[in-house]
Amino acid sequence: MGGDHAPQVVVEGAKLASERLSDAHFIFFGDKKKIEQLCIINKFCEDRFSIRHFPEAIGPHDKPSIALRQGKMSSMNQAIHAVASKEAHCVVSAGNTGVLMALTMFGLKRLETVSRPAILAMFPNAHSMMCMLDLGANIEADATNLCQFGVMGECFARAVLGIEKPKIGILNVGEEDTKGYDALRDAANILRNKELGLNFVGFIEGDDIGKGTVDVVVTDGFTGNIALKTMEGTVKLLTSILRDSFNKSWFFGSLAKLFLYPIMKRFKNTTDPRLYNGAVFLGLNGISLKSHGGTDSVGFANAVEVAFNLVKVDFINQVQAGLLKLNQVNKSNNTSV
Amino acid sequence: MGGDHAPQVVVEGAKLASERLSDAHFIFFGDKKKIEQLCIINKFCEDRFSIRHFPEAIGPHDKPSIALRQGKMSSMNQAIHAVASKEAHCVVSAGNTGVLMALTMFGLKRLETVSRPAILAMFPNAHSMMCMLDLGANIEADATNLCQFGVMGECFARAVLGIEKPKIGILNVGEEDTKGYDALRDAANILRNKELGLNFVGFIEGDDIGKGTVDVVVTDGFTGNIALKTMEGTVKLLTSILRDSFNKSWFFGSLAKLFLYPIMKRFKNTTDPRLYNGAVFLGLNGISLKSHGGTDSVGFANAVEVAFNLVKVDFINQVQAGLLKLNQVNKSNNTSV
Numbered sequence: 001m002g003g004d005h006a007p008q009v010v011v012e013g014a015k016l017a018s019e020r021l022s023d024a025h026f027i028f029f030g031d032k033k034k035i036e037q038l039c040i041i042n043k044f045c046e047d048r049f050s051i052r053h054f055p056e057a058i059g060p061h062d063k064p065s066i067a068l069r070q071g072k073m074s075s076m077n078q079a080i081h082a083v084a085s086k087e088a089h090c091v092v093s094a095g096n097t098g099v100l101m102a103l104t105m106f107g108l109k110r111l112e113t114v115s116r117p118a119i120l121a122m123f124p125n126a127h128s129m130m131c132m133l134d135l136g137a138n139i140e141a142d143a144t145n146l147c148q149f150g151v152m153g154e155c156f157a158r159a160v161l162g163i164e165k166p167k168i169g170i171l172n173v174g175e176e177d178t179k180g181y182d183a184l185r186d187a188a189n190i191l192r193n194k195e196l197g198l199n200f201v202g203f204i205e206g207d208d209i210g211k212g213t214v215d216v217v218v219t220d221g222f223t224g225n226i227a228l229k230t231m232e233g234t235v236k237l238l239t240s241i242l243r244d245s246f247n248k249s250w251f252f253g254s255l256a257k258l259f260l261y262p263i264m265k266r267f268k269n270t271t272d273p274r275l276y277n278g279a280v281f282l283g284l285n286g287i288s289l290k291s292h293g294g295t296d297s298v299g300f301a302n303a304v305e306v307a308f309n310l311v312k313v314d315f316i317n318q319v320q321a322g323l324l325k326l327n328q329v330n331k332s333n334n335t336s337v
Numbered sequence: 338m339g340g341d342h343a344p345q346v347v348v349e350g351a352k353l354a355s356e357r358l359s360d361a362h363f364i365f366f367g368d369k370k371k372i373e374q375l376c377i378i379n380k381f382c383e384d385r386f387s388i389r390h391f392p393e394a395i396g397p398h399d400k401p402s403i404a405l406r407q408g409k410m411s412s413m414n415q416a417i418h419a420v421a422s423k424e425a426h427c428v429v430s431a432g433n434t435g436v437l438m439a440l441t442m443f444g445l446k447r448l449e450t451v452s453r454p455a456i457l458a459m460f461p462n463a464h465s466m467m468c469m470l471d472l473g474a475n476i477e478a479d480a481t482n483l484c485q486f487g488v489m490g491e492c493f494a495r496a497v498l499g500i501e502k503p504k505i506g507i508l509n510v511g512e513e514d515t516k517g518y519d520a521l522r523d524a525a526n527i528l529r530n531k532e533l534g535l536n537f538v539g540f541i542e543g544d545d546i547g548k549g550t551v552d553v554v555v556t557d558g559f560t561g562n563i564a565l566k567t568m569e570g571t572v573k574l575l576t577s578i579l580r581d582s583f584n585k586s587w588f589f590g591s592l593a594k595l596f597l598y599p600i601m602k603r604f605k606n607t608t609d610p611r612l613y614n615g616a617v618f619l620g621l622n623g624i625s626l627k628s629h630g631g632t633d634s635v636g637f638a639n640a641v642e643v644a645f646n647l648v649k650v651d652f653i654n655q656v657q658a659g660l661l662k663l664n665q666v667n668k669s670n671n672t673s674v
Contacts, residue, residue, distance in 0.1 A: 173476070207573065226563065230567045
């Protein structure tokens with residue numbers, strides 16, 4: 001029931017995803033009547049989905065603290081609990097991000113090996129795609145947190161981006177080992193340890209995000225959130241300046257538009273935000289994915305596919321194994337020192 | 338002698354600036370012979386400049402720590418000392434940023450009212466132009482530092498951007514008063530104080546930088562550097578994707594380019610980095626400006642003009658007055674509590 005065009009986009013997106021993922025079964029949580037109607041309109045094959053009637057929905061402006069106390073019967077919370085109770089393998093929602101994060105943390109619980117969960121998302125870069133975490137689950141991150149983000153991000157890039165040995169970098173203000181603050185340098189020293197078998201390239205700078213220097217950008221939630229929003233803002237600013245330049249020279253603008261159409265289409269296809277739709281909450285006992293609230297059915301279907309892939313590769317166990325190794329290497333090094 | 342095309346770009350840029358700034362006198366520090374020759378080629382009127390022969394130049398890869406010990410006679414250091422000894426009103430260099438910062442801090446000394454100097458630069462936004470600080474002079478910033486950045490940035494926006502009541506915002510992960518960490522919230526509480534007479538709008542997010550929500554973006558040097566580099570990287574990524582889209586559809590691409598030319602020219606004029614050339618070191622007993630090392634004479638002339646304007650409005654005294662007021666308001670509030 002969450003997002004700007006729910007439940008329509010959600011049902012349409014699930015239908016689209018069901019065509020690509022032949023062994024997926026969908027459980028909708030929400031207003032049964034509305035969902036049923038939409039399933040009929042979209043010719044959603046009856047044995048591919050089921051519906052749980054929870055008409056109470058979380059609103060876009062609801063506060064996480066209040067939702068935690070009063071939102072137990074909400075469709076969002078019930079969907080999360082279906083994952084906790086192993087009825088479902090993963091949950092995808094286009095609803096209120098803050099509430100989804102709070103309910104997911106509370107409902108799915110943190111993995112024992114994880115100190116702090118993180119939010120990860122994917123972005124286009126000069127080569128193809130990369131992922132970045134944390135984007136705001138935590139304001140600060142110590143060296144242990146950053147190392148765990150690195151390991152979780154590596155598992156994600158392998159599972160979803162299909163990169164065998166993902167390159168990992170820590171976001172900093174320079175590439176030299178001496179740059180930044182203690183937590184960054186300590187984390188780099190740990191991730192550099194060959195026993196971990198990671199493809200750690202060291203520190204990267206803000207412009208490396210778009211350049212494609214690495215597949216996994218590791219950072220604290222404050223810096224990650226600022227970098228993410230700054231990217232979004234810069235894209236908007238550039239496209240608006242470009243649009244203004246067109247409109248101001250209307251003669252050339254109109255002619256150029258004619259020829260530009262196929263080019264702009266190609267440009268849009270490459271930068272289509274629907275391709276990268278979905279922020280993942282990592283470090284929990286289950287898979288929870290946040291789709292952008294304003295996405296359409298194509299974007300929602302892509303988010304579903306990401307969640308489905310994570311289930312297929314047994315992502316949680318991969319993360320567990322990676323984090324156990326990290327802890328062991330850390331312990332044995334601390335003992336030897 | 339600093340920058341990718343020195344001293345040519347520097348002399349040409351100064352000549353350009355001299356045409357706009359009729360009451361400016363230029364003192365060149367560097368290789369006398371080379372500079373003299375360039376001045377003749379550029380028809381630089383003899384009574385508008387003088388030359389101090391200091392052939393020793395700081396290299397682009399020189400370390401600040403070594404330059405501080407061994408670079409005393411370098412043209413860069415001598416130019417800075419001309420400001421310290423009041424022979425010159427301001428210094429502009431396209432040389433090694435780290436060394437320039439170190440030599441400037443050492444040569445010009447910190448203003449007594451300033452806890453930490455900061456680096457400020459200007460950027461285009463949806464309306465016109467804004468400035469942001471700190472971009473990397475410090476890795477961390479406490480509430481006092483952030484407030485001082487706000488006051489210094491306000492003075493700069495008034496002097497250079499010509500905004501009477503510049504809007505100031507602190508970069509954070511959300512607009513709500515509860516967002517971020519203590520230093521941000523404490524700084525916001527101080528800047529909000531009406532006795533200061535600032536146009537403080539509160540917290541802003543990364544996408545507000547491009548939107549033009551404020552004229553002065555206040556942040557710590559780590560976050561500021563990441564945001565700045567992320568913006569640069571995003572611009573490069575988008576333009577490269579756009580270029581690729583053109584090249585891939587060569588038929589439409591070639592035709593569109595014909596009509597696009599005047600539009601792209603307009604686009605480039607608006608986003609021309611030469612317009613925003615120059616990072617300023619704030620909080621020192623003198624005006625020091627870093628021009629981009631790769632800029633051309635137009636960019637260098639713009640940097641000179643910014644420095645010139647700061648001198649004209651008696652910027653250092655404005656900053657002093659603003660910071661004294663900040664300290665007073667802070668003290669009286671602390672006493673009353």
